[in-house]
Amino acid sequence: MQIKWPLIAAVVVGLLLVAVALSLLVGDIPISAATVWDALFSHDSQLSAHVIIRDWRLPRAVADVLVGASLAVAGAIMQAMTRNPLASPGIMGLNTGASFATLLAMVLWPVAGRCELILLSIAGATMGAALVYGLGSLSRGGLTPVRLALVGIAVSSVLGAIGNGLMIYHELGQDALLWFARGTEGVEWLDIRMLLPMTGMGLLGAMAIAPALGVLTLGDGVARGLGQRTGSTKFLAALIVLLLVGGAVALAGPVGFIGLMVPHVVRYFVGLDHRAVIPGSALCGAALLLVADIGARFATVPLKAPVPVGVMTALLGVPFFLYLACRRPTAARGGRL
Amino acid sequence: MMREKGTVPIGAKHPSGRSGKGGPSPFPARRLRPVAVLVLLTLVLLATAIVSLDLGSVQLSPRQILAALAGQGETQHELVILQLRLPRLVLSILIGVGLAVSGVILQGITRNDLASPDTVGVNAGSGLGMMFLLVVYPTAVAQSPLLLPLGAVAGAMAMTALVFALAYRQGSVLPSRLLLVGIAVGFGAQAAMLLFSLRMSFSMYSYVVTWMSGTLAAGDWTSILLLLPCSLLLVPLAFSRTRVLNVMSLGDYLAAGLGVSVDRQRLLLLGVATMLTAPCVAIGGHIGFLGLAAPHLARRMVGANHGVLFPAAALCGAILLLVADSLGRHLFAPVEIPAGVLVGILGGIYFLYLLARTKG
Numbered sequence: 001m002q003i004k005w006p007l008i009a010a011v012v013v014g015l016l017l018v019a020v021a022l023s024l025l026v027g028d029i030p031i032s033a034a035t036v037w038d039a040l041f042s043h044d045s046q047l048s049a050h051v052i053i054r055d056w057r058l059p060r061a062v063a064d065v066l067v068g069a070s071l072a073v074a075g076a077i078m079q080a081m082t083r084n085p086l087a088s089p090g091i092m093g094l095n096t097g098a099s100f101a102t103l104l105a106m107v108l109w110p111v112a113g114r115c116e117l118i119l120l121s122i123a124g125a126t127m128g129a130a131l132v133y134g135l136g137s138l139s140r141g142g143l144t145p146v147r148l149a150l151v152g153i154a155v156s157s158v159l160g161a162i163g164n165g166l167m168i169y170h171e172l173g174q175d176a177l178l179w180f181a182r183g184t185e186g187v188e189w190l191d192i193r194m195l196l197p198m199t200g201m202g203l204l205g206a207m208a209i210a211p212a213l214g215v216l217t218l219g220d221g222v223a224r225g226l227g228q229r230t231g232s233t234k235f236l237a238a239l240i241v242l243l244l245v246g247g248a249v250a251l252a253g254p255v256g257f258i259g260l261m262v263p264h265v266v267r268y269f270v271g272l273d274h275r276a277v278i279p280g281s282a283l284c285g286a287a288l289l290l291v292a293d294i295g296a297r298f299a300t301v302p303l304k305a306p307v308p309v310g311v312m313t314a315l316l317g318v319p320f321f322l323y324l325a326c327r328r329p330t331a332a333r334g335g336r337l
Numbered sequence: 338m339m340r341e342k343g344t345v346p347i348g349a350k351h352p353s354g355r356s357g358k359g360g361p362s363p364f365p366a367r368r369l370r371p372v373a374v375l376v377l378l379t380l381v382l383l384a385t386a387i388v389s390l391d392l393g394s395v396q397l398s399p400r401q402i403l404a405a406l407a408g409q410g411e412t413q414h415e416l417v418i419l420q421l422r423l424p425r426l427v428l429s430i431l432i433g434v435g436l437a438v439s440g441v442i443l444q445g446i447t448r449n450d451l452a453s454p455d456t457v458g459v460n461a462g463s464g465l466g467m468m469f470l471l472v473v474y475p476t477a478v479a480q481s482p483l484l485l486p487l488g489a490v491a492g493a494m495a496m497t498a499l500v501f502a503l504a505y506r507q508g509s510v511l512p513s514r515l516l517l518v519g520i521a522v523g524f525g526a527q528a529a530m531l532l533f534s535l536r537m538s539f540s541m542y543s544y545v546v547t548w549m550s551g552t553l554a555a556g557d558w559t560s561i562l563l564l565l566p567c568s569l570l571l572v573p574l575a576f577s578r579t580r581v582l583n584v585m586s587l588g589d590y591l592a593a594g595l596g597v598s599v600d601r602q603r604l605l606l607l608g609v610a611t612m613l614t615a616p617c618v619a620i621g622g623h624i625g626f627l628g629l630a631a632p633h634l635a636r637r638m639v640g641a642n643h644g645v646l647f648p649a650a651a652l653c654g655a656i657l658l659l660v661a662d663s664l665g666r667h668l669f670a671p672v673e674i675p676a677g678v679l680v681g682i683l684g685g686i687y688f689l690y691l692l693a694r695t696k697g
Contacts, residue, residue: 085517135689135692135693136692138693147692149450149451150450150451150633150688150692151689151692153451153629154630154685154688154689154692155685155689157626157630157681157682157684157685157688158681158682158685158686158689160681161550161626161677161678161679161680161681161682161685162678162681162682164546164550164675164677164678164681165550165674165675165678165682167546168543168546168547168550168674168675168678169669169672169674171543174534174535174537174539174542177531177534177535177542178535181531181535256524256527256528257524260520260524306535307532308531308532308535310528310531311528311529311531311532313528314524314525314527314528315525315528317521317524318521318522318524318525318528321517321521321524322503322518322521322522325503325504325514325517325518325521
């Protein structure tokens with residue numbers, strides 16, 4: 001496998017660059033490649049095409065890269081930490097927490113703008129994760145992966161139910177749906193500037209703990225025997241997942257499937273060494289979300305309705321995941337869910 | 338008897354000598370307590386049912402309720418009791434039992450704590466079937482109200498069949514593959530539902546959201562007639578598989594070694610669980626958390642022996658849904674909070690409490 005890595009890395013980086021370029025080229029208004037180049041490197045704010053590229057398509061592409069990379073890396077960390085192939089950021093209560101805070105804000109503070117909603121969803125995600133971890137560690141016998149998953153589902157159920165109740169009682173309807181399904185459409189530079197520190201720290205942190213994660217996948221006992229402080233590694237990992245997913249949810253709403261799927265695909269190619277899995281997941285996640293977003297822009301025209309990027313990630317991801325699940329009966333080798 | 342002492346589960350205080358006629362049951366030590374729990378749960382269910390009949394905007398005395406039930410009350414009281422409150426009471430119990438029993442089956446055959454009816458695609462399929470009808474054939478749906486539940490049942494069956502087919506390999510359905518496939522298909526269905534919901538009118542979307550949160554507001558005797566045959570047929574069938582499920586909890590190899598035809602029984606039980614859930618979901622909406630929580634609640638009360646786990650879970654499910662539905666009608670009186678919302682909140686909180694209190 002060692003020899004293949006540079007090749008795989010080159011292919012993935014190449015794909016990512018192509019995807020970024022396509023994402024700048026494709027859109028409702030046809031803009032030539034030369035104009036895109038000019039808009040990036042000799043910008044003229046008098047020309048509308050240049051403004052479209054710099055203030056609409058470029059931030060959207062950057063956001064796609066950040067969100068895709070964050071979700072995929074968070075998924076890889078979760079799957080390694082819980083030794084569960086089905087773990088995804090969703091079970092930590094981050095998504096429900098963010099959605100809950102946003103719904104609450106829509107009810108109590110209807111004038112809240114984009115910026116406030118983003119900050120609130122970070123707060124909500126933190127609250128959700130704190131609830132799950134806090135309640136999980138309260139219990140006798142400590143925080144086992146299965147217990148974490150169960151507590152996560154229970155907390156999600158409570159928060160999701162309250163959110164649903166609010167939505168029905170206050171007749172929020174499709175407003176809330178549109179906000180959650182917005183994806184990276186309409187992302188502004190300000191949003192990215194707000195969230196970049198968080199996401200950047202998360203990604204760097206993930207790279208830093210990658211070797212420890214690899215050891216952790218061997219099981220708690222082995223990891224401890226090899227001299228790892230499993231408790232603090234898991235705590236750090238959870239903190240990093242919070243940074244990554246909190247940022248991603250705030251930027252683009254809950255985008256499903258990337259966190260669950262990308263790590264599987266990457267592990268399939270590079271094996272279980274997390275020094276390769278983490279950066280690989282980041283690159284593949286970014287490329288996948290870019291492609292999905294481009295697809296969503298294409299699909300909107302014939303369907304005459306907004307196509308959320310989550311629909312596209314599912315469209316790309318479901319068949320591949322099915323293939324993986326059916327091809328390898330050992331896909332669940334992490335043990336019991 | 339002495340040899341069984343070593344196998345007493347933690348927390349069972351009774352000496353194992355009680356299990357005199359226990360025979361080959363793998364769970365010998367817990368005889369007395371589960372029965373007491375079952376009796377207690379039945380009493381709670383009865384009490385909840387009585388309170389539920391009493392709650393509502395029309396105040397009735399117990400005597401008036403009894404008279405109405407016997408068909409000798411005033412016309413208005415009979416209308417309230419027999420046409421409004423009683424159907425919902427019966428429906429809550431039927432749906433609660435159905436979802437809880439199928440949850441027990443699914444957690445049993447997959448040996449997975451997180452399995453529930455929605456993991457094999459029942460919820461996704463029913464939602465998709467219903468939304469498809471609403472968006473593509475809105476006029477037909479408006480003309481015949483029975484079309485929607487039928488569409489939901491058809492969707493649920495189709496989706497579960499798809500999940501089975503994709504997970505089926507060489508005569509058997511492996512639990513791990515079933516769950517993976519179920520999750521993947523569920524994601525796909527969710528995406529499709531998102532597309533549908535963005536194309537709906539505001540009022541239609543509100544209706545769908547209410548249904549998706551799980552509500553019994555549309556409950557009447559017709560829906561009970563749809564549901565009752567399924568429950569009467571399938572719940573006893575599930576109860577008759579107690580021994581098979583107990584043995585299967587030891588693992589596929591041991592179960593096969595003990596003479597259970599694992600693959601066939603698993604397919605049969607999967608079929609039972611689906612057929613039981615599909616009409617429940619079609620009528621009551623996605624009260625999915627019930628199917629996950631009720632078996633867990635019951636297991637933490639009576640242990641893992643399916644002989645007592647089945648009735649205990651069924652009672653838990655019925656009580657939980659009944660309480661949620663009654664409270665939902667009553668709490669914010671003119672506006673009705675869907676039962677599913679309250680099941681999520683109440684069940685979730687109690688579930689968290691149990692998780693915190695018990696070990697492992």
